[in-house]
Amino acid sequence: MEQAIQTEIYKIQKPEQWASDIDDAQLIDYIKESEFSQKQADEGRDYCYFLDKIYYTTDNENSEYACLAYTLNEPSNLERASVVDVVLEENETYVIHRISVLRDGVLVDKIADTKIKILDSENQSGGGVLSSNKKINLTIKDLRLYDILIMEDSRIKIFTERDFLRKEFSKYVWVGPDSYWAYGKYKFTFKNDREKTIAYKKTFFRDQDGNVLEPEINYLKKGEQFVIEENNYINFVDSNREVSPFIDFATEGNWKEFSNYISPIYEDIFTKSSLTEFAPKLIEKLDAISDKDEQLQFAIEYVQNHINYIYNADEMNGHKPQEPAVTYENKQGDCKAKSVLLKVVLDYLGIDSSIVLVNFNTDFYMKYYLPSLLTFNHVIVKINYKGESYFIDATTRDEFGLIENRGFIYFMHYLEVTPNLELQIKPPHLFSYYAVDEKSALFVENNIGKLKLTTIYKGNRANNMRKYFKNTNKREIIDSWNNFFFYTLNYNNDRNGTDLRNIFKDAVIEIVSDDKKSNEFKIEYKSTIENPYFTDAKNNRFLMYFDRNIVKNTARDFIHKDITFWHNFDNERYEISLFTDQKIDVTEKFTIQESTIKNPYFDFVSRKKISKNGGIISVDYKPLVNLEIPEKDFEDFRTAHHEVADSNFGIGVDIIEDGFLNKLKFNFKKHFN
CATH class of the missing domain: 3.10.620.30 (C8orf32 fold)
Structure with a gap:
């Protein structure tokens, strides 16, 4: 076995007295096939025969022990098992007790086939972040499909003088295991060997019907332990909609x-x-x-x-x-x-x-x-x-x-x-300013559109936009705005696949002003558009401007049983102008539609001024933020956002084409639609 020089970072030895003591005969006895294991194999899943985890805490150390055996029936799992990274804190030691495989019923020691490297952990090395963490890299040679891999190891963290908080207090959060794995036997033990009592709180555990049980608090005095033990176990938590059950262990106190x-x-x-x-x-x-x-x-x-x-x-x-x-x-x-x-x-x-x-x-x-x-x-x-x-x-x-x-x-x-x-x-918050204050205008004459957008960003938006303009290539910035208008003007539905630079001619974007005291960052975009109308399959022409940034899809699409929706939107104000040298339908619903939405968590008002050649919509959005939307209020909150999305986030105008037949078609549509 190849070893690095810094052997103090890791050791190869038997487990400590507080950990489990499992001999080879017991290991082989634990690895037995059953109807449950066979079912997992039939479903094409890898299987963990047993997992034994122990967390041990004293006034001088925090340590963890694990022993597990799992199948390598899937090539992807075989690859992951062949190379293992273990990141250690400062003054933490990784102890290898056993690396073996059960192959054709024979237990094979793989420590001799394991190459161990000690590396500096680079997970958090950028942007002024320093880490004295070390990474142990284990490369296990000659693992084969259908092997059963057995890993037994510990991590031992001995406190130094500057670890005074961790000497004085303990905290550990147990979280339900990965729902991919099926476990023949799952066991977790928390051992308290501290002088002070440790409380533990069980949260998001569920009954047989999936309903969340009330949290349960108990206590461990010195020398006492808490054990979870399950047989033929799968964690059935739906991680996309549910919080996995967890237990918070912490030194008792208020x-x-x-x-x-x-x-x-x-x-x-x-x-x-x-x-x-x-x-x-x-x-x-x-x-x-x-x-x-x-x-x-x-x-x-x-x-x-x-x-x-x-x-x-x-x-x-x-x-x-x-x-x-x-x-x-x-x-x-x-x-x-x-x-x-x-x-x-x-x-x-x-x-x-x-x-x-x-x-x-x-x-x-x-x-x-x-x-x-x-x-x-x-x-x-x-x-x-x-x-x-x-x-x-x-x-x-x-x-x-x-x-x-x-x-x-x-x-x-x-x-x-x-x-x-x-x-x-921290209390809920109403902003005194608009984080986005934007005016956009599209004027069309002789089938040529002149597009201009002026935006004032403030607060977080100003800080972020200032950094974006500082760190991003100018051409990339213009392309980003062109892409925004490609969808906002609905060109994605009649000229998809066209190079955006051929649609938005001579596009430019400039920083107009940057006030570091009021923290206002103002930009201006301009471009020329040939054939600026959206044309549908029946050759009807429209000018359309629907800014999807106004629609909060995270609120509309949010689905979670346990986590409440965190409300963190900005104050926004928009003025959108569309004008043409053609006559428009001044009675069209989506041209004249306005809205007033007053939800307890946001106000949304859209108002329009329509003339024979175009219109202006003003949108004013003011949310109450920095709060969780209570479950009882969320569906009304979602419905209010659906109303915003119901064509209240922009304006569209229908062109009345010249000619007797076109006007006849318009009158027919007006009277019978």
């Missing part, structure tokens, strides 16, 4: 206790930090700004853009915040360091702020989890200014604007690092 634990750690950092001592040059720049709003903008953008974001996943929950003097001197730090520095600057300016713990990835599940500081994976800053609360992510780059114009962060749950606080809920 949010007030945890806020009281973490607050002094941060307060100790603040009391030692004097901006006047470690950042006199920064103070000079701040003092030179007389306007308080602009001081605040400068402070935020200084920390965001001049302090490099270095994120080490191992350390997020593992060590105390870096002192702001060090962050300022080195011009780098993780989210905790950057947030603490920003708060120290705001304290100097006399602006009220606090450190906030969040986890955007698992925000939905926060209401189901047990209280735990280890639930959070990110730190941001809450700023109270002029009667409003704002949340600022100090790790974000290239954001601009006075605080009321900056990007909005969508999330619900957070823990403010202040004594005696419960988990907080």
